[in-house]
Amino acid sequence: MNLEHQIALTLLTGGGKKKIRKILAHFEDSTDFFKASKHRLKSIPGIGEKFLQQLDRTGALKESEKYTDYFEKHNIQTLFYTDDEFPYRLNQCDDAPILVYKKGNMTCNLPRVVSIVGTRNASNYGKKICEELLHSFVGKDIVVVSGLAYGIDIYTHKLCTELGIQTIGVLGHGLDRIYPHVHTPVAQKMLENGGLLTEFLPGSNPDRENFPMRNRIVAGMCDATIVIESGERGGSLITAELANDYARDVFAYPGDITREFSKGCNYLIQKNKAHLITSSSDFFEMMDWKDETKNIPNQLQLFDELDEQELKIVELLKESQEVSMDVLAIKTEIPVRLMSGILLGLELKGVIKALPGKRFGL
Numbered sequence: 001m002n003l004e005h006q007i008a009l010t011l012l013t014g015g016g017k018k019k020i021r022k023i024l025a026h027f028e029d030s031t032d033f034f035k036a037s038k039h040r041l042k043s044i045p046g047i048g049e050k051f052l053q054q055l056d057r058t059g060a061l062k063e064s065e066k067y068t069d070y071f072e073k074h075n076i077q078t079l080f081y082t083d084d085e086f087p088y089r090l091n092q093c094d095d096a097p098i099l100v101y102k103k104g105n106m107t108c109n110l111p112r113v114v115s116i117v118g119t120r121n122a123s124n125y126g127k128k129i130c131e132e133l134l135h136s137f138v139g140k141d142i143v144v145v146s147g148l149a150y151g152i153d154i155y156t157h158k159l160c161t162e163l164g165i166q167t168i169g170v171l172g173h174g175l176d177r178i179y180p181h182v183h184t185p186v187a188q189k190m191l192e193n194g195g196l197l198t199e200f201l202p203g204s205n206p207d208r209e210n211f212p213m214r215n216r217i218v219a220g221m222c223d224a225t226i227v228i229e230s231g232e233r234g235g236s237l238i239t240a241e242l243a244n245d246y247a248r249d250v251f252a253y254p255g256d257i258t259r260e261f262s263k264g265c266n267y268l269i270q271k272n273k274a275h276l277i278t279s280s281s282d283f284f285e286m287m288d289w290k291d292e293t294k295n296i297p298n299q300l301q302l303f304d305e306l307d308e309q310e311l312k313i314v315e316l317l318k319e320s321q322e323v324s325m326d327v328l329a330i331k332t333e334i335p336v337r338l339m340s341g342i343l344l345g346l347e348l349k350g351v352i353k354a355l356p357g358k359r360f361g362l
Contacts (some may be wrong), residue, residue, distance in 0.1 A: 003071070005030035006080050006099050007064035007201070013054045017098050021081070022046060025326040025336050034061065070202055076175050077102050082330050084319055087221040089113065092322060092359060093246050096220060097199035103175050104195015106168050107143065108221060112289065115145040115218045115243075117236040118152025118228040119261040126229035126261075127155055129253050133226070134159045136280035140289075143194070145170060145222055147214060147235065148183055152228050158186050160194070167194040170217045172210035176202040212238055219243035224287060227252040227274060230264025237264050240274060250274040251283055306351070309334055309342055314351060314362070322361045 009020055009030065026044050027033045034057050041047050041055070071078065079086040081098045087108040090096045116133070118126060130152065137144065144160050146153040148169035160167035167190055171179070175198055178184045187196060199217065200210060215235055219225055219242040227250070230236040243250045252274035255262025268274035277283050284290075306314065312332040317323060325343065329336045343360060346352045352360050 002030075003068055003078060004061060004064045005034060006078060007067055008034070008057070008060035010097075010099050010199075010201075011060040011063055013056065017096065018094060019046065019051070020098055021324075021326050025329045028333055029330075033057075067201060070176075071101070074175070074202075075103065076202075079108075082327050085109065087113075088322055089223065090217060090221040091324065091327065092355075093216070093220040095216060097217070100197055100199050100217075101175055101201070102195055102197045104168075104191040105193060106166065106195045106197070108168070108197075110141055110143050110166075112140065112142045113145060113222045114142055115222040115225045115239065116152065116156045116228060117146055117218065117225065117230075117239045119230050119234065119236065119264070120149055120151035120153075121231075121261055122151040122155055122229060123259075123261065125255065126152055129228050130155055130159060133228075133280045133283070134163055134165060136284070137165050138163050142166075143168060145218055147172075147211075147218055147239075148178070148187060148196075149235065150180060152236070154183050154186060157183075157190055161186065161189045161192075164193065169194075169196050170214050170221075171196055171198040171200065171206075172214035173206040174198060174200045174202040174204040177206075179206040211235055215239040216242050219248060220246050222248060224249040224251060224283075226250075226277075226283065227265050227268060229253070229255060229261045230268075231261050232263045232267065234264065237268070240268055244273055249287065251277045251286070253277060305349075306346075309338075310346055310351075313342065313346065313360075317352065317360065317362045322355060322359050325358045325360065328360070 023044060024033060038052050042052060079100050079102060081091055144156060144165055144167045146156045146169060148154060148157060148171060157167050157169055169187060169190060173179055175196060178187045215238045219239050225240055225243040225248060227236050227240050240250050250273060252265040252268045254269055254276055255265055257266060269276045275286055313328055316328060316331055325339055329339045347354060352362055355361055
């Protein structure tokens with residue numbers, strides 16, 4: 001699948017991320033989708049007349065052409081949702097983007113990925129929490145994700161660059177700018193060990209409505225979200241709510257009940273939307289993460305009785321850990337109509353397990 005096709009898919013009107021994924025599962029690659037007749041598309045379950053009327057594949061392809069040279073010139077890489085390097089945790093979320101843009105030297109799929117978020121009005125109390133927490137992360141191969149915003153976000157990113165911790169900033173705009181601009185020096189430093197990630201094309205402004213979309217990526221691509229100081233409203237509470245929706249672990253540090261920017265954390269704890277922690281040791285204990293990096297099994301018992309199609313699925317799951325049925329169909333080139341039966345057979349053999357959201361793992 002070429003880059004222009006991938007970008008064009010994000011530009012289609014009326015499609016939506018979930019619908020595009022379902023459509024692509026019926027084609028071997030995007031080239032077939034862009035060549036398919038409307039009669040062929042109409043035969044796909046869930047594709048209605050309204051979508052077909054809005055569908056302008058030619059226009060989307062033409063618009064996508066203007067971005068490819070820009071990406072090459074500015075060293076921007078893309079991750080399509082079927083790529084091995086796409087954040088597999090994010091792929092577990094129904095509203096995940098199908099394409100993200102990255103800049104830097106990041107690894108999204110390490111065994112431990114944590115988001116740290118909080119108020120834009122960080123106090124010395126909040127900063128001390130960040131310092132204790134991040135010093136405990138040193139040497140443990142933990143990726144730290146945040147939103148490059150004022151306060152806790154940028155303090156977290158800055159400490160990570162100083163401590164040698166890989167850190168990723170998720171943006172609510174395109175990679176042609178840094179917002180807030182004053183954070184440019186830290187963002188440039190982050191490119192050495194981590195970097196910047198966004199679903200927005202260059203030219204996209206940091207509009208208000210973009211930031212809840214940004215927050216869902218911060219929550220979805222991580223194992224856990226930690227909230228350090230928060231008011232009653234704001235982006236960090238949105239991120240925590242989204243993390244709960246995605247069945248991720250959420251943690252919050254309690255604060256003085258009289259302080260404005262402790263109210264959000266105290267609320268999350270009171271409503272059982274976050275685990276109360278007072279130190280990094282609490283966090284590691286609740287996550288059941290030992291001091292040493294977990295050893296991820298790299299071998300799987302070989303099953304002589306597996307046929308060629310089953311082996312394709314097993315090999316893919318070895319690499320990606322958890323994959324949706326639609327992605328399995330695309331990457332193994334096994335038709336969706338056959339995939340369900342093959343997966344059931346592998347379950348009965350005890351090779352794979354079914355996970356929420358029609359996803360599967362070994």
